[in-house]
Amino acid sequence: MLLQGALSGLALGGVYAIMAVSLVLMARLIRVINFAVAAVGMFGAYAAQAVVQVGGGGITALICGALIGAVISLLIGLIITTWLAEADVGARSATTVGALLLLLSLSFVLFGTAPMAFRPIVTGSAFTIGSVVISNITLTLLVSALLIAAAAKAVLTFTMIGTQLRAISDRPITAELLGLNVAALTLSVWALSGLIVTLVIMVVAPVQTSDASSLALLVIPATAAALFAQFQRLDLALIGGLGLGTMQGILAQMSGTQVLRDWLPLLLILCLLLWAQRRETWDEAR
Amino acid sequence: MKKLSLITGAAALAIAGPAYAQSDAPIVVGSINALSGPVVYDDASKAAKAVFDAFNENGGHNGRMIEYLIMDDRTDPATSSSSARDAVDNQGAVAMVGSMSFLDCAVNGAYYIDKGIVAIPGLGADTFCYTNANIAPPNMGPYLASELTMQIATEELGLDKICAVVGVGGGAEAAYREGFAKWTERTGADFEWIEFIPYSAPDFTPYVIRAKEAGCETIYFNGPDELALSMMNAASAQDAAFSYLLFVPAYTEAFANASPSGHNGVYIVSEFAPYTDPTAEATADWYTLMQEKGVPITAFSQGGYLSATYFIEMLGRIDGEITRESVTQAFKTQTDPIENPMVGAPYVFGDAEMHSPNRAGWLVKMAPGSSQWESVGENWSVLADEG
Numbered sequence: 001m002l003l004q005g006a007l008s009g010l011a012l013g014g015v016y017a018i019m020a021v022s023l024v025l026m027a028r029l030i031r032v033i034n035f036a037v038a039a040v041g042m043f044g045a046y047a048a049q050a051v052v053q054v055g056g057g058g059i060t061a062l063i064c065g066a067l068i069g070a071v072i073s074l075l076i077g078l079i080i081t082t083w084l085a086e087a088d089v090g091a092r093s094a095t096t097v098g099a100l101l102l103l104l105s106l107s108f109v110l111f112g113t114a115p116m117a118f119r120p121i122v123t124g125s126a127f128t129i130g131s132v133v134i135s136n137i138t139l140t141l142l143v144s145a146l147l148i149a150a151a152a153k154a155v156l157t158f159t160m161i162g163t164q165l166r167a168i169s170d171r172p173i174t175a176e177l178l179g180l181n182v183a184a185l186t187l188s189v190w191a192l193s194g195l196i197v198t199l200v201i202m203v204v205a206p207v208q209t210s211d212a213s214s215l216a217l218l219v220i221p222a223t224a225a226a227l228f229a230q231f232q233r234l235d236l237a238l239i240g241g242l243g244l245g246t247m248q249g250i251l252a253q254m255s256g257t258q259v260l261r262d263w264l265p266l267l268l269i270l271c272l273l274l275w276a277q278r279r280e281t282w283d284e285a286r
Numbered sequence: 287m288k289k290l291s292l293i294t295g296a297a298a299l300a301i302a303g304p305a306y307a308q309s310d311a312p313i314v315v316g317s318i319n320a321l322s323g324p325v326v327y328d329d330a331s332k333a334a335k336a337v338f339d340a341f342n343e344n345g346g347h348n349g350r351m352i353e354y355l356i357m358d359d360r361t362d363p364a365t366s367s368s369s370a371r372d373a374v375d376n377q378g379a380v381a382m383v384g385s386m387s388f389l390d391c392a393v394n395g396a397y398y399i400d401k402g403i404v405a406i407p408g409l410g411a412d413t414f415c416y417t418n419a420n421i422a423p424p425n426m427g428p429y430l431a432s433e434l435t436m437q438i439a440t441e442e443l444g445l446d447k448i449c450a451v452v453g454v455g456g457g458a459e460a461a462y463r464e465g466f467a468k469w470t471e472r473t474g475a476d477f478e479w480i481e482f483i484p485y486s487a488p489d490f491t492p493y494v495i496r497a498k499e500a501g502c503e504t505i506y507f508n509g510p511d512e513l514a515l516s517m518m519n520a521a522s523a524q525d526a527a528f529s530y531l532l533f534v535p536a537y538t539e540a541f542a543n544a545s546p547s548g549h550n551g552v553y554i555v556s557e558f559a560p561y562t563d564p565t566a567e568a569t570a571d572w573y574t575l576m577q578e579k580g581v582p583i584t585a586f587s588q589g590g591y592l593s594a595t596y597f598i599e600m601l602g603r604i605d606g607e608i609t610r611e612s613v614t615q616a617f618k619t620q621t622d623p624i625e626n627p628m629v630g631a632p633y634v635f636g637d638a639e640m641h642s643p644n645r646a647g648w649l650v651k652m653a654p655g656s657s658q659w660e661s662v663g664e665n666w667s668v669l670a671d672e673g
Contacts, residue, residue: 004495005492005495008492008494009489009492012489114326114512115510115512115513118516120522120546123522123523124523125524125525131498131499132495133525133526135524136523206516207490207491207523208489208491209516210512252489252492252493252496253495253496253499255479258482258484262484
């Protein structure tokens with residue numbers, strides 16, 4: 001039953017992991033905790049569904065949705081880069097909370113408040129482990145999570161762009177003085193994050209609660225996973241996301257653990273924050 | 287003292303004014319609806335308005351027109367309360383008809399008793415709509431409907447090995463449990479497992495796998511149509527084919543078209559006569575009127591239509607002036623039931639402490655592989671009597 005539960009949570013774990021990797025990357029490279037990461041994806045996915053409803057084809061809708069996600073993310077990035085370039089992480093991150101709320105309201109206005117009936121993009125099963133079928137959705141998300149984390153690591157470590165991005169994050173002014181196009185590099189991270197997360201949400205939305213709030217609040221478990229990685233390590237973000245998803249999957253197999261299942265990400269956030277403070281003396285921590 | 291009595295007199299006139307006005311003044315009827323906010327259900331009041339408009343076009347009640355108030359409560363308790371007070375106190379409503387709100391019964395139930403006004407909601411959405419001496423909806427509501435669904439599943443469909451995922455909010459869990467307990471007591475059947483989840487629970491895959499693992503052949507799920515689709519998609523992705531017992535909101539053409547084909551049959555107990563067949567005799571009058579007035583063809587508009595039709599029928603039974611008192615008196619002393627082919631049980635209000643006049647449903651199904659609703663059988667299924 002444990003294995004079965006764990007496998008059943010892998011799809012959602014993959015979603016958490018991809019978002020957590022995105023959160024860690026943005027925290028490291030552009031000094032922001034992007035609380036709107038899932039809301040951007042939700043909005044893009046809803047926009048794609050709207051394209052389907054007005055008669056657009058599946059591929060057209062997919063591309064439109066992903067582009068809309070990328071553009072919205074880019075706009076949030078543009079606001080932060082333009083007006084909050086020198087601001088601290090707190091202020092920059094608070095802007096994304098504003099964006100999260102704005103996107104939720106905008107989605108209510110444009111697409112209504114009812115959950116959206118999404119057409120599945122990925123269907124069918126891939127293979128079976130024991131009695132559990134690993135669906136193509138799970139496989140897609142799992143492989144994507146691994147690839148995205150590995151690609152991000154490789155780009156940061158081995159490529160010129162990676163070096164430049166790290167330079168921007170460590171010494172933004174020096175990097176700019178050296179002639180790096182800081183704005184372009186930063187904005188491309190924003191756009192890419194919006195694009196990827198929108199695609200991920202479009203894959204997972206058809207099999208889960210698909211109202212705007214539930215989708216936008218996927219950022220909570222993703223933040224828990226990113227916190228587990230201390231907003232630093234991509235591998236831990238991956239493990240954290242997958243771990244949280246499998247834990248929730250296991251809890252759903254047992255009666256009476258529903259509350260724990262839903263509160264798990266918040267409990268985890270609380271514990272991790274307390275753990276991070278463990279060496280602080282009371283006075284300094286304040 | 288004189289000034290005070292003048293004010294009281296003026297206030298009394300102002301309050302009494304609309305309700306006791308001359309016989310050619312309109313008969314004011316109110317309704318409280320979720321027209322904006324987190325959920326929007328406006329079909330019931332639209333349907334009731336269509337009925338009243340048609341009634342007015344035919345001359346109204348002895349020349350008196352019905353003025354129908356459609357008020358929004360935004361699913362907000364304070365707004366719900368102030369809207370009801372506005373309708374009753376300020377505008378002099380003689381009855382509340384065709385409402386579709388998740389709060390009206392809970393928030394305004396005691397106020398309606400206090401004011402001596404009856405409410406015939408388009409649809410009752412919670413237990414408060416069925417435990418109030420002054421409220422009687424035409425539908426049977428989620429708890430009786432789920433009890434009847436299980437009764438039909440066991441006794442008529444012979445379904446076995448049923449797992450239940452029940453989305454709940456507020457105090458709904460106790461009411462569902464009570465209904466299911468009665469079903470178990472009567473039939474000896476029970477769920478393989480039952481899980482109560484908040485509607486915001488993220489992912490259906492674990493429940494689908496759990497159902498498969500427990501050997502369940504049927505899944506009961508009471509969520510709205512979009513979430514029922516997510517559940518079916520999750521099962522489909524797991525190569526798992528179940529039968530499904532779903533809830534009335536999923537009984538739509540849109541749901542049928544969007545649902546994945548890998549299932550062993552989807553069953554819904556409709557609280558009103560099945561409407562997906564436009565040629566059906568039972569729904570013909572309603573269907574024609576809704577088409578004519580541009581109201582959506584849904585179970586909600588059936589409810590609104592029925593409540594307005596019942597109200598008009600009762601108006602015709604009142605001798606003398608139409609006032610709040612005479613309307614309430616007529617409903618409270620009603621013994622002669624109102625028949626309508628769209629429901630399986632005649633409508634009686636009467637003087638009981640609580641009402642649930644409708645205890646019958648009609649089974650509709652989507653056959654395996656099909657994406658069309660069809661009516662099952664030729665008869666209403668009636669909820670077995672308690673005890």
